[in-house]
Amino acid sequence: MxxxxxxxxxxxxxxxxxxxxxxxxxxxxxxxxPRNASAPTSDIPQLPEWLLEGLFWLMVIAAIVWAGWQLYRLLGPYLAEFWQVEQVDDRTGVTPSPQHTVAEWLQQARLAQQQGDYQTACRALYMASLQQLNDRGILVQQLSRTDGEYLDFLQLQNLPRPYQVLIQTHERLWFDQVTASADTYERCWQAYQEIERS
CATH class of the missing domain: 1.20.5 (Single alpha-helices involved in coiled-coils or other helix-helix interfaces)
Structure with a gap:
């Protein structure tokens, strides 16, 4: 060329x-x-009709499954609150209470920060923010929810950016195995304080 x-x-x-x-x-x-309409079409390989019909229905089913999955991801946070079933301990018949309060998570964050364990401190701030969402009735906390699902819900609710900072930091620290620094903790702490002011 x-x-x-x-x-x-x-x-x-x-x-x-x-x-x-x-x-x-x-x-x-x-x-x-074919080159023209009068040309014979016997050269073209013909697929059996049952195969074409099967491929058609396979594509229809795949499209329905894909659309259903997209709806589930979009509406999941809303529907989860309506379908929330309280878990009852079979042995005692008692509904378990939340593991920690917001104050307990904040105390754990302070202690970890003082010991230089910024990873645990950031996670405690993350958990405090989720507990706060739960306490305010904005989002029922579920152990099975992923950070991505929390982010999707927050974006749908137009909640403040500090929540996103905490969730994305948690995701990087715990799943990308990034090491937390004092600066990382400071960003998380500032984000949490913005949440408390909102």
């Missing part, structure tokens, strides 16, 4: 390769189709 700007020949380029591939696919498709 001749490059006008530099006056040299190029061996190959990505755009040229894509153009060639597109042309080859087009020519292949032309070869499959």
């Amino acid at each position: 001749f490059n006008l700007a530099s006056g040299t020949f190029e061996k190959t380029s990505l755009s040229w390769q894509l153009q060639q591939l597109s042309q080859q696919v087009g020519e292949w498709l032309e070869g499959l189709l």
Whole structure:
């Protein structure tokens, strides 16, 4: 291919390769189709009707499953509150209480921060924010929810950005195995204070 700007020949380029591939696919498709309406179509391989029908229904089912999954992700946080069933301990018949209060999580954050364990301190602030959402009745806390589900819910509710900071930091620290620093804790602490002011 001749490059006008530099006056040299190029061996190959990505755009040229894509153009060639597109042309080859087009020519292949032309070869499959009849040249005119009067030409015999016996050259074209015919798939059995049951196979075509099966492929059609497979695509319909896949589209329905995909649409259902998208609806579940979108509406899941709303529906979970309506379908929330209190868990009862079979041995005692008592509904378990939350493990920690917001104050207890904040105390744990302070202690961990004083000991230089910024990872645990950030997680405690994250848990305090989730407990606060639960206490305010905005979002029922569930152990099975992922950080992604919490973020989806917060975006739908237009809740303040500090929640996102805490959740995304928690996700990085616990699942990407990033080490927390004093600066990380400071960002989490500032985010939590903004939440308390809101």
